[in-house]
Amino acid sequence: MALIGQQNMSTKDLKRVSGSEAVELPEGERPTLKTIAFMAGLGVTTVSRALKDAPEIGRATKNRVQLIAKQIGYRPNRAGVRLRTGKTNVISLVLNAQSEIMGLTSNMVYGISEILSQTPYHLTVTPYSVENDPMQPIRYIVETGSADGIIMSRTEPDDARVRYLTEHGIPFATHGRTEMGIEHPFHDFDNEAFAYKSTKSLLIKGHKKIAMVAGPTSAVTYHRHLDRGFSRAIEEGGAQAILVPDIDVDTSLECIRDRMEEIMSGRNRPDGIVCCSGSAAIALVAGIEAAGLKIGRDVDLVSKQSTDILKWFRPEIIVFNEDIRHAGRELARAVLRRIEGVDARELQSLSYPEE
Amino acid sequence: MALIGQQNMSTKDLKRVSGSEAVELPEGERPTLKTIAFMAGLGVTTVSRALKDAPEIGRATKNRVQLIAKQIGYRPNRAGVRLRTGKTNVISLVLNAQSEIMGLTSNMVYGISEILSQTPYHLTVTPYSVENDPMQPIRYIVETGSADGIIMSRTEPDDARVRYLTEHGIPFATHGRTEMGIEHPFHDFDNEAFAYKSTKSLLIKGHKKIAMVAGPTSAVTYHRHLDRGFSRAIEEGGAQAILVPDIDVDTSLECIRDRMEEIMSGRNRPDGIVCCSGSAAIALVAGIEAAGLKIGRDVDLVSKQSTDILKWFRPEIIVFNEDIRHAGRELARAVLRRIEGVDARELQSLSYPEE
DNA sequence: CTCCCAGTCTGAAACGTTACAGGTAGGCTA
DNA sequence: TAGCCTACCTGTAACGTTTCAGACTGGGAG
Numbered sequence: 001m002a003l004i005g006q007q008n009m010s011t012k013d014l015k016r017v018s019g020s021e022a023v024e025l026p027e028g029e030r031p032t033l034k035t036i037a038f039m040a041g042l043g044v045t046t047v048s049r050a051l052k053d054a055p056e057i058g059r060a061t062k063n064r065v066q067l068i069a070k071q072i073g074y075r076p077n078r079a080g081v082r083l084r085t086g087k088t089n090v091i092s093l094v095l096n097a098q099s100e101i102m103g104l105t106s107n108m109v110y111g112i113s114e115i116l117s118q119t120p121y122h123l124t125v126t127p128y129s130v131e132n133d134p135m136q137p138i139r140y141i142v143e144t145g146s147a148d149g150i151i152m153s154r155t156e157p158d159d160a161r162v163r164y165l166t167e168h169g170i171p172f173a174t175h176g177r178t179e180m181g182i183e184h185p186f187h188d189f190d191n192e193a194f195a196y197k198s199t200k201s202l203l204i205k206g207h208k209k210i211a212m213v214a215g216p217t218s219a220v221t222y223h224r225h226l227d228r229g230f231s232r233a234i235e236e237g238g239a240q241a242i243l244v245p246d247i248d249v250d251t252s253l254e255c256i257r258d259r260m261e262e263i264m265s266g267r268n269r270p271d272g273i274v275c276c277s278g279s280a281a282i283a284l285v286a287g288i289e290a291a292g293l294k295i296g297r298d299v300d301l302v303s304k305q306s307t308d309i310l311k312w313f314r315p316e317i318i319v320f321n322e323d324i325r326h327a328g329r330e331l332a333r334a335v336l337r338r339i340e341g342v343d344a345r346e347l348q349s350l351s352y353p354e355e
Numbered sequence: 356m357a358l359i360g361q362q363n364m365s366t367k368d369l370k371r372v373s374g375s376e377a378v379e380l381p382e383g384e385r386p387t388l389k390t391i392a393f394m395a396g397l398g399v400t401t402v403s404r405a406l407k408d409a410p411e412i413g414r415a416t417k418n419r420v421q422l423i424a425k426q427i428g429y430r431p432n433r434a435g436v437r438l439r440t441g442k443t444n445v446i447s448l449v450l451n452a453q454s455e456i457m458g459l460t461s462n463m464v465y466g467i468s469e470i471l472s473q474t475p476y477h478l479t480v481t482p483y484s485v486e487n488d489p490m491q492p493i494r495y496i497v498e499t500g501s502a503d504g505i506i507m508s509r510t511e512p513d514d515a516r517v518r519y520l521t522e523h524g525i526p527f528a529t530h531g532r533t534e535m536g537i538e539h540p541f542h543d544f545d546n547e548a549f550a551y552k553s554t555k556s557l558l559i560k561g562h563k564k565i566a567m568v569a570g571p572t573s574a575v576t577y578h579r580h581l582d583r584g585f586s587r588a589i590e591e592g593g594a595q596a597i598l599v600p601d602i603d604v605d606t607s608l609e610c611i612r613d614r615m616e617e618i619m620s621g622r623n624r625p626d627g628i629v630c631c632s633g634s635a636a637i638a639l640v641a642g643i644e645a646a647g648l649k650i651g652r653d654v655d656l657v658s659k660q661s662t663d664i665l666k667w668f669r670p671e672i673i674v675f676n677e678d679i680r681h682a683g684r685e686l687a688r689a690v691l692r693r694i695e696g697v698d699a700r701e702l703q704s705l706s707y708p709e710e
Numbered sequence: 711c712t713c714c715c716a717g718t719c720t721g722a723a724a725c726g727t728t729a730c731a732g733g734t735a736g737g738c739t740a
Numbered sequence: 741t742a743g744c745c746t747a748c749c750t751g752t753a754a755c756g757t758t759t760c761a762g763a764c765t766g767g768g769a770g
Contacts (some may be wrong), residue, residue: 033757079438083434100461106455113480207629436727439729
């Protein structure tokens, strides 16, 4: 551990500008406020203020300083700013490191980055393993002050993280909604609308026995929305809902397939299925086909997908798309504006299923 | 907290306490070296050194200081360390923000995080858009000193980023190899072995006209390896290589399918195909089936995959697995050890195709 | 002529850390 | 007894930034 700092390309012995004029030109080293101050013949304070357009600095001076800064490619030292102000200029994406088949995480990351790339913010990713407490990374970030804002997913109706962050006044945005009477920034896909529309589309095709996967077993909020939309459509259509028990967002694909085969081999099998994730749909299909049935003939399947894969898999599947990259953009925008102090209620958005 | 009263024995300690600073008890604020120094009745310098087990600090003192630090949950302030030492404790993952169907990026991120979670390092992700210069994020990181080490992918035989980082002495590790006479840390999947083995397996099945997708059109190094393994196996087996021109790592799936359909409808169509990515395989299958052929009957397909999806898609596809999460772990380990000063040649690893 | 004010600019201090150059006490050598 | 060494510990300065409390103009008011 004594070795760690050693890579740090030494030769730091540069003549320092102390009180008098030890001439230091923009050689090798990164320019700082001091460099600009020296070049402009001003004090560091003035330069600092000039660069942020403070009103007590003359127009001419500001222009001059800003010109120099641009010319020599000045970039504020993040450590300096952070130490002095506590502002990290970091947004942390907290997610669970579950293996996933589709590029869900990637698209979220890319969406967020798209927004952050036009700001001084950096993005750090903090996964937590499935067996760990989801609160742990959150606590770490808050206790060490290592980010100005947090984006997280797998939001639950009563979410301990939301409560904790709200109590501590840390800006955050969630992918998904809560139901705990706390107003906070979020972005969510309207899963109720999806479930409703997709169930409807099955009803219109004349199906009468409809199943939804995965059901409301899970702790995650959006399953409640799915259930709501599903139940509403079922009721309106006077159809029968077939239950698919014990499947949630973490159920393995193998398990989904087996469960599905079982159900599709039973005598009360559904003629229409609503599925809420692309990967689950793939397992469903395997189960259905293992039961000797065929999508689009014996049973219709409508699924949400966050990546355009199902059309390659079985073109017969009816798909609705959830744009995760867009979610990433929305969440990034929300958390940034929250940091600026915008009211949480203005930072809540939904996106709607598109066929 | 429990240790507050613990001002033990000596009388001379008191002079420090009453001597200069205002008495500042461990309030809501985060503890710093000063807090510990006050509690232990020592100087900040001593505490700093005691915490890193410096030899010039007495055993007893070290134990005492470390105990206090643990008790009050002391965490070094990253900004302080970074400002003073230049060490950021950040690893940056630089990747291109191409949409991807499989969870390639995610698994890389998770693999890296697995390693970093046991260290003080954080992971930042810096995507660059496809139309941008790949050098841009690299330059940014180096110029602003915003990471201690870099991990990057899409490595090319003559890679400008590798040259630049080597010249600047910045630790990095690449996913994939270069061919430019510069020794640097890398992890790579042995694509030559994969191409050789998979082509062999087709030869053994009696196939005589074999195609490989994607071909060596791409700038990325690993296509050369694929080509080498493929050619070697073809030569040994006295088979015929069917060319699939103009397909590279960035070709859209639609385009791959169309090209494939065309080729499979031609009169000199292959009876065996080697494919180097799961998503390309999906498009290939579509093309093959559009030509009215069937995998496993008219043509055999062997593909690499980085996520276990092909078995769901067409179980007839013969698969080899590339473990991206493992690659992430290897790369993280490599860049960390490089930061510690380990020779680059000791930080080069390959992983081998597994069926 | 003085006084005050607005408009500009400034040095010092502080954030938390580590490197440097000592300092002190006690014991051992000569 | 003086001198020196070892084992521990210490204060100060510095990293780059922002905030605080001035300080210096020139000019207008009294």
